Amino acid sequence: MTSAHCDSCKFFDEHKGNGAAAQGDAGLCRFNPPVSQPAPESKGLWPVVSSEDWCGHFTAEMTAAE
Ligand code: SF4
Structure with a gap:
């Protein structure tokens, strides 16, 4: 490795979702399910x-x- x-x-x-759009080389890690919803009605967040x-x-x- x-x-x-x-x-x-x-x-x-x-794919630039989850607030990652402003960061040029950022992406989402999809190894685990989304985590840490900021509020009950919010969607879960993928780690950036x-x-x-x-x-x-x-x-x-x-x-x-x-
Ligand atoms: S953080 Fe996610 S995308 Fe990055 S090496 Fe680990 S599993 Fe892969």
Whole structure:
């Protein structure tokens, strides 16, 4: 695992939702379900991560078709 980065992880979602739009390299980590609703009527939030972040759950994206 020489280049474990969120942007090459299968759980990284580069779709700019969840307030991540203002951050150029940010995306959402979809490893776990959404967490920490700010209010009962609010939607849960996906963790926002940088493309250069990584964690112990890193799983390489299947890149054969890219
Ligand atoms: S935080 Fe971990 S599981 Fe989530 S996208 Fe980054 S490396 Fe993957």
